[in-house]
Amino acid sequence: MINELLFMNGYAVYVLSAFSFTLLSFLGLYLVTKMQFVKEQNKFVAKFGLLTAEQANSAKSQRINKEILANVTNN
């Protein structure tokens, strides 16, 4: 049964290489996108740490900034 499944009437090489190419491309794109996201997020946190108290407060008044910081601490 398993052998039959893996043999696929001789088409296994083609079928499995097509599927693995697809899944590997998915993984690659996901990792690259994730990396870019984390890099940008870390940059934001680092910059935020350099702000004076007054600047930090005014930055926090923007909704998105608050969200970004909240997400970082959550992760």
Place this chain on the structure above:
Amino acid sequence: MYGRKVKLRLVFVVIILITLILTTFLILKSLEENVVYFQSPSEIKSLSEIDKSKIRVGGMVKKNSISISSNEVNFIITDFKNEINVTYSGAVPNLFAEGKGVVAEGFLKDRNFFSATKILAKHDENYMPPEVKEALGEK
């Protein structure tokens, strides 16, 4: 509701689109002969002169026309109006069968004989499991 500039930009985009569509249409129309991947036997029959360069002929493999002798395959490509005889030596793809689509690449000997250097099987748009095919065949 929207400003004059917005409308102008919209008109601008629409004009670009129309221009491009028309241009592409004209180019494709004039290139038609080169866009087609293969010619049908009827088109070969109506050729005014036989081209010596490599061409592709496509259609159905006529029923009961395949004959395999030593290392040569002979068969007939038909589009149900005209036919052309093909000779080919070499391995044929798995899906090559009588009553199925085929594209042969090679040279015309005359309007009725074609010597192929490569055979491609053309698949149709029907997908079904073997049992369903059998059931259909019984009808």
Place this chain on the structure above:
Amino acid sequence: MFKLFEPNKIFKITSKAPKYVLFLFIVVLSVGLVEALVISPEDYKQSDAVRIMYVHVPAAWISLGIFSSLTLLSICGFVFRNKNFFLISKSLAPSGFVFNIIALVTGSIWGKPTWGTWWAWDARITSMLILALFYAMYLIVWRIYDKEEKVYKISTFITILGIINVPIIKYSVDWWNTLHQPASINILSKSSIHSSMLYPLLIMTAAFALFSLLIFLMKYNTELIKIKNKGLDRL
């Protein structure tokens, strides 16, 4: 109307969504893979090679769909001068490009055992390759110009040029003699694909669409944080 979609209002959702979309994607993909590789029957003619269709066709559909969205969004962004449209468009492009490449590569892997050739310069395949080039141009433009205004204009122009190619891809198999088979699935008329093969195809399409959504959300969030980063510099 566009105010509803302003980054300020939707970031709360887009920043939380990827987790759930990723989970859903993995579930649907697993079901789809089992359906496509194990449960679905072989084809009467192509035998098991038909299984390649379950990744090839959804990838092609989605890459065409995403390119059409890129064009629509870019034109809207250009006409209404709304930056957010360009950001959405930019974030959609990478997964569209990857799907286009997947369609080309898996198509080539399918062509070898069935047609008997890896590649044919047939109208469908060539026009799909041209679409990949348009995707590549679009992605590169965002990287080579620093001036945003310039990028907006050039990228809009590229999508308008490329969109002409989309109906050509769709109808190439009907207009000309091509090696590629005509469409099996028709919205208006009867589809020429058996239902036992249609379900895995639809499940895989759903999985691929979820993956595009996931990459889009992550990319969009990255872009928003990038903008906020510039905002911090200005303080």
